Amino acid sequence: MFAEMKRVAFGAACVSALVGGMVGVAEAKTALTLYYPIAVGGPLTQVVDGMVADFETANPDIDVTAIYAGNYNDARVKALAALTAGEPAQLSVMFSIDTYDLIEQDAIVPFDDVVKTDEDKAWLDSFYPALMENGRTLGKTWGVPFQRSTIVMYYNKDLFKAAGLDPNHPPTSWDELAEMGKTLTTGDHYGIMIPSTGYPYWMFGALAKQNGETLMDGDGKVTYFDKPAVVEALRYWRDLSVKYGAMPEGTIEWGTLRQNFLEGKTAMMWHSTGNLTAVKKDATFDFGVAMLPGNKMAGSPTGGGNFYIFKKSTDEEKAASLKLIQFMTAPERSAQWSIATGYMGVSPASYETKALTDYVAEFPPAAVARDQLKYATAELSTYQTGRVRKLLDDAIQSALTGAATPEEALKGAQSQAEALLKPYL
């Protein structure tokens, strides 16, 4: 695998070697290379560059090269390829669910080995606990939250009024969601759409949590795909279309769903908070944002990217990386990042900054993702995470398209996942 990525990265490595050579790093300075992904729209590379420039001003002895590396998948491939090619890369923002893969590749160090002072240790505990779940395993902390999200429900208040429903009372339970969805469905539009391409396992994590169950254990070695409550969650998802007729049959495309919502073809949609700014900009109707409805409890998985520190770096570089991460996740920067993107502030302190307090007062939907955090759970992440995720995705899609019953589909996925994870137990 590494040999392969080496080949892929060769060109990129040549270019960055050239650039590095030209910059001519001064002896006394610590040079850091940071890879980061952008998974939502907008000119966000400028925001990151601005934050990095501020950091360099504050720390003249550290030199940071921030490299935008595409989406989450690209960022992971590029950063790991640079490492194997012997290129400098000390830290990276990558998918929060990459933790197990990165540990297995022996690519990252736990933060516990890098933090030294009590102050640093307190910093490590300053984040929302739900955002730390995906980064904690084997008793250590491997990832620190940076660009994080949850799933929220966007709803069209105009369509609610037209259907005779209270536009300030979005559904809060599964029964209400089904009932209201049915009422809201007309020949012209549907009541609810939950996307089932791209990240079906993510949406399903929410439904399972709402039914009182998680999809895996905290060590990434056991999955719970065939537990009765999980099967029931998938049956409910399917029922929204076949039983209640509130959702179109078949899979629903992640990429075009926002357009469907903006054109009034669905009264409600489940989507990442990352879409908030885009919906706010383009909606021609009055819309609301609500927490996802619950069944046994409320729930949504978290999502997004964490900071990781690579093992292949000197102690000075690790210390400098820690400094940079502390800078980027400080309350003021986190607030700035949240306003620019729609991602949530990563610590309670970020919501106490003036910038974010003012923004939330002016635009209350910006706080929904945060309020939902207390019901949040980790995003699906295990060893062999890509394969396990795909097993679940395929099972969900086969149930939603009617090719298999929810029970058959999830039983199959579970037994295959067990076979994959057996060597890790």
Next chain:
Amino acid sequence: MSPDRRSWIHAWLLLMPAAIVLIGFTYYPAVGTVVESLWTNGTVIRPSKFAGWDNYAQVLGDPVFRKVFRNTVLFALGTVPPAITLALLMALWVNGGLAGRALVRLAYFTPTILPMIAVANIWLFFYTPGIGLLDQIGHGLGVEGHNWLGDADTALACIMVMTVWKEAGFFMIFYLAALQTLPPDLIEAARLEGAGRWTIFRRITFPLLMPTTLFVLINALLNSFKLVDPLFVLTKGGPDNATNLLLYYIYETGFSFFDGAYAATLTVVLLTLLAGIALTQFAVLDRRIHYR
């Protein structure tokens, strides 16, 4: 040094630049892939060990591979013959003396100019249920909307239609070029003998176009195995692998599952398949083709 020996050295020196590039970027990786397919996937914690044929056995037992293989064959059957037929029809049409034929030629060729990712994004909105072009036309005619890409029964066909639309214009250019070089005297002679248009096409034009057809056929087939870009935009191989094609599956295995060894194994399978197809085509069809 004998002159013989010198020309021998010259020959190798002339071949060297191309040879280095080919060896470095084609043959060495190909051999490396075969070697990698015989080992297990190594991580730092679990080092790679010799696996022999285990990876190939895994391919045979892999239900997703079977589905993907079936899809790939269907995709080739569903895109190559229609694209070639359409290309030939379009070429015959714009080869005639119709008014404004430059415009028509350009129109037929346009899909080829567009980048695949852009095309896929446009078609994504054609197929989108409710707000998509297809459903809006259907709505006007009173036809019920359909979740084209979200239904396992229609998703692969949707991608085939888009591919045929995209590829036909490209192949048309080859046919058009070939048609322009056909000697008019043969056709005139046939006309004097009283042959109808269909007979002329069947007995003269089509046989003379056979070298082009072979060329186009090989290219179309190879393309159909190499084409994965629209999947990233349209379906990501879903729903439930209904549109997953071999090359996309290899990409997934390599870069999303981090299983380099299995990806290498699948690559060897794909390479063998492609080499087999190319050889068969050259060996079998070549003998039946009339070259001038």
